[in-house]
Amino acid sequence: MDNFSSQLLSTLLALAFVGLLAWVSLAMLKRLQQGRLLPGSRPDADELRFVRALPVGAKERVVVMQYRGEEWVLGVTGGGISLLSREPLRATSSDEVAHPVSPRA
Structure with a gap:
């Protein structure tokens, strides 16, 4: 035992x-x-960062990404990905972050 x-x-x-x-x-x-x-x-500063996606159809969507200090707007479909817009990131102030502006209906 x-x-x-x-x-x-x-x-x-x-x-x-x-x-x-x-x-x-x-x-x-x-x-x-x-x-x-x-x-x-x-x-890393070169990191690709997902911001948001907006579906615009069954298989289509608009995607916002950030990469190397730029904001990229991409069109994603079942057949491919297209660059719709590429702009530098705008600096956000602390007041803007604390009190975001909401769209009015």
């Missing part, structure tokens, strides 16, 4: 170690995919 207890304990310890190793590996992989593996690191 003593042999069974020691084998069970060593198996449970090995299982706990493998579970912890898997959890740490998945957490690091998630951080790596998000581009922030090191603590305090910021996303």
